Amino acid sequence: MTTQTTPSRRSSLVRRSSIVLLTSTALLAIAGPASADVPEGWSDPDAVDTWTALLLFALIPIGMALVITLLVYLPAIIRGERLTPGAPHIENQWIGGPRQGTAELAAPDGEGSEAGGASARW
Numbered sequence: 001m002t003t004q005t006t007p008s009r010r011s012s013l014v015r016r017s018s019i020v021l022l023t024s025t026a027l028l029a030i031a032g033p034a035s036a037d038v039p040e041g042w043s044d045p046d047a048v049d050t051w052t053a054l055l056l057f058a059l060i061p062i063g064m065a066l067v068i069t070l071l072v073y074l075p076a077i078i079r080g081e082r083l084t085p086g087a088p089h090i091e092n093q094w095i096g097g098p099r100q101g102t103a104e105l106a107a108p109d110g111e112g113s114e115a116g117g118a119s120a121r122w
Contacts, residue, residue, distance in 0.1 A: 038044050
């Protein structure tokens with residue numbers, strides 16, 4: 001059994017093949033200078049050993065991520081907050097408010113006092 005290709009399918013196949021060929025050729029042409037030798041006027045640095053590369057590319061970024069995580073979670077841990085995903089919802093949480101709750105807030109002194117919050121009138 002032979003398969004017949006239509007002219008539109010054939011042109012699509014030719015177009016796709018030429019794009020792949022041109023792209024791979026361009027990538028190889030761009031990557032060519034990467035394999036060049038060190039110029040004569042430059043110093044020839046020593047090769048980097050495996051442990052130094054591992055330190056630079058793995059251990060230092062992991063260490064930085066751990067330090068950032070510690071800096072984010074440490075204040076909450078010191079305050080004794082729960083950090084687990086199943087922690088119960090905290091009701092009436094006032095971020096940056098007084099530590100003892102509303103007992104520290106000023107209460108209204110009398111009828112005309114403006115202390116104590118919104119008066120709910122226009």
